[in-house]
Amino acid sequence: MARFQHTVTLAPVPRQWFESCVTTLHDVAExxxxxxxxxxxxDGRPLPGLVLSEGSHLRPGARYRPVNGKDGQPDADRAATVLAWDRRRETALEVVTVDEDPAHPARLTCVLRLLSAARPREAWLTATLGTTGGKRAEYLGGTVRLHLDLGRWWPSAAGRNRRPLAAPLGGTLTHALARATVTVVPRPAPDGRWRVTVKARVRGRSLVRPLLPVVMAFMGRRAHRSIAEALDGAAREWNARLPALVHKEGEELRAELTGGLLPPRDVHPPRALPGDTPLGCPE
Structure with a gap:
């Protein structure tokens, strides 16, 4: 078994702002x-780049597709489907991306669940990459499962978690050759930010199990350094963008989130080619 641990310092997210953001996102969609x-x-402006291809808006089964930038048609290889939309109970979305590469066709399925928008308590993310074709197709896929206990996150970040050993964020990454277990625990930093510690344990599976100690002896230090650098880079990006965003509330936050749905002013949605019948909005 191989172990990894790294700590980064992050700008904090106020719980009240997070819950307000979840509510506003639902408001904008509805x-x-x-x-x-x-x-x-x-206000009547069309939402470019996205169409409702099946079902009724925000009802279970509603399917949305991005618009292909080349011909203005819905992209058949990508879709987002509403699995549940109930503020008091659960919001759930499934996003599917298909790669039609003749050598290794692949399908990435991501499911996000939130319980609930009215009072966020827990969230789950499952991502599965499946491939077909080729003798080694089973080694090109895998599954990631994450669970976030929002009721534990902020007490832990404030140093008030009564169960310090229970990680608010945890998950697994399962591959044909290995399985990784990950935990993420926030703690208060002296300057008011979060000190977030990421721990991972990797176990080999199948024929790799007895070889994992040997592999880690040669590549473990390099792998640890690469993961640590990736986490540090993500932390820098977080700290650069988040502080300005968390100061926005109410209509200002709504305008920010709505603006994220629209393209830059100097970018215009593609026009359909002659003979095309896109599902988007008429001008």
Whole structure:
């Protein structure tokens, strides 16, 4: 078994702001008007780049597809499907991306669940990469499962967690040759930020199990350094972007989130080619 541990310092996210952000995201989605495949903002502006291809807006089974930038048609290889949309109970979305590479066709399925939007308590993320074709297809896929206990995260970040051994964020990565268990625990830093410690344990599976100690003896230090550098880079990005965002509330936060749905002012949505019948909004 191989072990890894690294700590980064992050700008904190106030719990009240996080919950407000979840509520606002739901408000923005629910305020979209649906007319066939067309989605419009409350002021009538069309929402470019996304169409409702199946079902009723935000009802279970509703399927959304991004618009292909080349011809203005819905992208058949990507889709987001609503599995559940109930603020008091659960919000769940499934996002599927298909790669039609003739050598190794692949399908990535991600499912995000939140319990619940009215009072966020827990969240789950499952991502599965499956491949077909080729003798080694089983070694090109895997599954990631993460569980975030929001009720434990902020007490832990404030140093008030009554169960310090229970990680608020944990998960597994399962591959044909290895299985990794990951835990993430926040603690208060002296300057008010979060000291977040990531721990991982990797066990070999199948024929790799007896070889893992040998592999880690040669490559363990390099692997640890690469993962630590990736975490440090993500922390720098987080700290550069988050502080300005968490100061936005109410209508300012709503405008920020709504603006994220729109392209830059100098970018125009693609026009359909002659003969095409896109599902997007007419001008």
């Amino acid at each position: 305020d979209l008007d649906s007319d066939g495949g067309c989605l419009r903002l409350p």
